[in-house]
Amino acid sequence: MFFYKVCIVLGFASSQALAAHYQISVSPENPTQLHASLTDFPASAQDRVLRLHGLSRGLASQLVAPHCDKQALALSKPGEWVLPAGCAQVSWDIYAQSVLNGSVNSSEQKSVYFQDKKWWLLSEPTSLLRLDGDAEDTLSIVGVNAQQGAMAAAAGQWRVPSKGAPEYYAFGDLALSQQQIGPFSVDYVADDAAEVARLQLPALHADALSYLAKILPPAKNIAAKERHLLVVWLGIDEKKGGAGGAAGHRSFLANYIKGAEKNTAASTALTLMILAHEQFHQLAAMSVGHEVKSPAWAGEGLAHYYGLKTLAQSKLPAEELAKLRARFIRPEQVPKDGLLALERKYKQGDRSVYPLFYAQGATFWSEVDRLLQVNSQNKRSLDDFLPLLLADDFTQAGQLPPRFLSAIRPLTGADLDTLLVKYLGQ
Structure with missing residues (x-):
């Protein structure tokens, strides 16, 4: 038995003027506690709402003590906090769960710290408070050198999509590779680069993306710099019972089965099916130039x-x-x-x-x-x-x-x- 927690993405979020800015601060001495701040959002004389998008999708919050200055934000209902009028900066901590390779179900979309390889996965839907609106935001990560998002903004910054699809970011000691597949450039981050290569997952993904790109080519208004994807490979032990995936705006998480050496073809087929499912969501969103409502x-x-x-x-x-x-x-x-x-x-x-x-x-x-x-x-x-x-x-x-x-x-x-x-x- 296996599981999924995917996001329905049959609409294309167009590029807008960049608005608010997130900064994630990392301390190697306390790797499971990330510090986040939100600044540069438009001023308002009225209270507004900050949302953690993942809660409406059944995901668990990883926020700790959101506040403005020294005042704790009021929780109006699960997943929603009141942003007081006049507040110029919101801060909170993110509890990044400490994990080992083979223990992360990507369907849960958690922010995690891989203690054995010393790298982090940041999940927007469980970790970033969002203001309503169509504007795209930016994110920077301080305290580490190597970092990877799906789409770069200014130097040292990554784009955070507007409402709709989530996004994921990796930073720390990354195993990173790149590939050009048809109209798309793809970055791969792997928790176990040797195992991912042994299973030929990048080659299988390239074939899958090539097929899907032929039937779902990107819309003409999507520039080359917008046709960039991030794939994060996460092994999960076969004893945990299954694998999952999560599609974002331009990034996605894909589990592959570890410990299934006696049945590699079956477990690899499962991985490829999940991966292609997620990829379809993304390419469907990029194939049209407007948001489409679908059940x-x-x-x-x-x-x-x-x-x-x-x-x-x-x-x-x-x-x-x-x-x-x-x-x-x-x-x-x-x-x-x-x-x-x-x-x-x-x-x-x-x-x-x-x-x-x-x-x-x-x-x-x-x-x-x-x-x-x-x-x-x-x-x-x-x-x-x-x-x-x-x-x-x-x-x-x-x-x-x-x-x-x-x-x-x-x-x-x-x-x-x-x-x-x-x-x-x-």
């Missing part, structure tokens, strides 16, 4: 199906790929509830339905893709219609965009309505 069932199901479809393009053993696909793609099963009903439950706070977005959602998209391929004698597939699917908002009830449905109906006919009833419940 969780669609975003997660689509990303998971393309994680599996990308996996099928790899050189991994066919039997391992088939086993993994069979765990999710199950057209013989009749769903108990439609995806639209599951979406309503999810919005009402029922997180137990989330895994069904992967299995039932991925099966729906697989069946749509199958119809398109069969009825076109393999001349068309869902790949061809992705740009249209990602260009429009879904309906308020979570149904597919009308233009997308109109475009595929000539190939799918009445069979499409059968799928909509079976999987969506409409």
Whole structure:
């Protein structure tokens, strides 16, 4: 069994004027206590709200004692603090959990300190207080020399995306490598560079990114400097039961299984599927020039199906790929509830339905893709219609965009309505 905690990113956050600035101070004498400050935000005569975005996603806060001057910030509700009128600087500490290699589940999106390798992973959704708004912020890290973010700002500074997708940063004694893959430049940080190389993870990722970039090329308004990605490889012991991933604006975290030497192909296939799932989220966001509203069932199901479809393009053993696909793609099963009903439950706070977005959602998209391929004698597939699917908002009830449905109906006919009833419940 394995787990995910991914962020739905089917929108593109455009570059805005840089606004507030974060500074993270690191002390080698106390590596688990990072000091953070927020300055340079616009002045206001009214109280405002500072949010820790990860709490609304089910993540755990790592903030300690946020305050302005010497006054503690008031907590208005979980994950939200009051920024008093006239406050010019907010400070807090971040508890970076001390860990060893093989113990970090990237789905939890924690800020951690790797005590054996002496480097840190900073997670924005659990560690940085954010002001509402569309402006991009900047971040600097003092006290260490080597540091890596997804996108550089001014010298010695990194960009912090506006509302929406999170971001992750690595600093300390980093094992860093770089690669140009199609239109993207990629930086890799690994907790165990030798093991990552032995598993050929960078090469597998390059193949996956190359495939996805062909069907989801970056929007024309994204400059070359914006096409930069950060991949952080985090090993997790197989005894912990699974692997996860987390997609950010331009960075993402990907677990790979450690201690699975007797079944390397199976564990590597799992890693690649998770990685491709996360990569799909990012490239989908970069493929359109505006924010698109989509329900969780669609975003997660689509990303998971393309994680599996990308996996099928790899050189991994066919039997391992088939086993993994069979765990999710199950057209013989009749769903108990439609995806639209599951979406309503999810919005009402029922997180137990989330895994069904992967299995039932991925099966729906697989069946749509199958119809398109069969009825076109393999001349068309869902790949061809992705740009249209990602260009429009879904309906308020979570149904597919009308233009997308109109475009595929000539190939799918009445069979499409059968799928909509079976999987969506409409």
